[in-house]
Amino acid sequence: MDYSKINSIDVDGNGNLVLQDVSGKNITVNYNDTKEFTALLHTLGDDILAKISQLDAKNALENSKFKNLFQQYFDLPPEIKQKKNSLQKQILAIGEKLWDMENEIVPQKVDEDDDFQDIQDHRNLLRALEEQKCVLFVGPEISTNENNESLHELFYKKLANSPNNELVYNQKEGFFQPHQDIWFNSDIQKFYSKTFPKHNKKGREVLEILAQLPFRLIVSLAPDATVYDIFKQYDKPCEFLFYDKAPLSEVKCTIEKPVIFNILGSPTHCQSDWLYIFTYNDFYHYIKSAEVTGNIKTEITNAVHYIFIGFDFSKWYFRLLLYVLKINDSKKNIRHLVEPLKPDDYSKEFLKRQFDITFIEGDYLKFANELKTSAITANIFNDMKKGFVEKQKIKLGEIANRLYDTQSLTQLTELEKTLKELTEKF
Secondary structure, eight states, X not given: OOGGGEEEEEXXXXXXXXXXXXXXXXXXXXXXXXXXXXXXXXTSOHHHHHHHHHHHHHXXXXXXXXXXXXXXXXXXXXXXXXXXXXXXXXXXXXXXXXXXXXXHOOOOOOOGGGHHHHHHHTHHHHHHHHTTOEEEEEOGGGOBOTTOOBHHHHHHHHHHTSTTOOOOEETTTTEEOOSSOTTHHHHHHHIXXXXXXXXXXXXXXXXXXXXXXXXSEEEEOSSSOHHHHHHHHTTOXXXXXXXXXXXXXXXXXXXXXXXXXXXXXXXXXXXXXXXXXOBHHHHHHHHHHOOOOHHHHHHHHHOSEEEEESOOTTSHHHHHHHHHXXXXXXXXXXXXXXXXXXOOHHHHHHHHHHHOEEEEESOHHHHHHHHXXXXXXXXXXXXXXXXXXXXXXXXXXXXXXHHHHOOOHHHHHHHHHHHHHHHTTO
């Protein structure tokens, strides 16, 4: 209800307050419901509250709770009332958004006639996911524009072609040859923190689907932190690790708190001089020191199924990195490379002979949606939007309760900051 457009105010036969807006929508407020009536007080304007007060006097309503709340509200300093009114309207606006999101959530239902075929199409992969023994590897080629051009490559070429710089970019091998470009790191960080997320719509759509499958470990070989950003946006617990020259923290990979590992670095998160493998020099230093150890190594070795998505294995260093990942330590694994374009014969033969990788040719989104359908059928698809809405409703309720009890401008300002952080999740 839009409380700025109240059409009529009345009291029903039970002594409850009835408000109606210009669209004819009614809201009934029980005077005995302290929480609901307090929320109403902090939402309506003083002119409407004055009418309610007159209505109360006219009907000679005897309700001490109502009268006390009303008096407490009018006794508040003007700046406190104004701040409370503003925050309450924000709470109602977020509540409406959550309501809309909840209504948009489509029940996960699959045509029963297709159940058997869905499961058969991905039988081994679904079994590995059910047993929590499947690892997802994400490459940079998953991020493309509407013309299927790599967002990374487009930026790198633009950076190399900028006037007055000494950068050289080898598109075939994917490396820069910088010559003391003092703005190189700054340009990279700015792109991946601000520009890239705005344009990575296709890649993010695919990764949002895959992130809702029961992977305990997701290894990204891309510069961006899209997988982590998805988990963070939907308030889904995870451990985010990235190569930063320093030893990695030892973490446990679980379904409740999956590990997202940017194995080559993260320009938006690294605190040292290391960002990612952008140059031949970077690759040289990385390959000398990088080693997958501890629980992550164990998770990869013990997996029975691998999915590679978003890779161009015609680039020699990606093939070399498969050894760093210790993909060939176990011969029992099933390894699938999802590839929209058929790889060159040499790369395909190499990957088949050295790592026993087979190919799933087709569009990334098509593969993700097919796998989602099969996962829903097998009851192993975790709808992040549903979990997100439930969590935000709880948080919003906690904020609303704090708002009712707070009469300090300092505390209200802190509450406003909390509400802003919640708003930014939408």
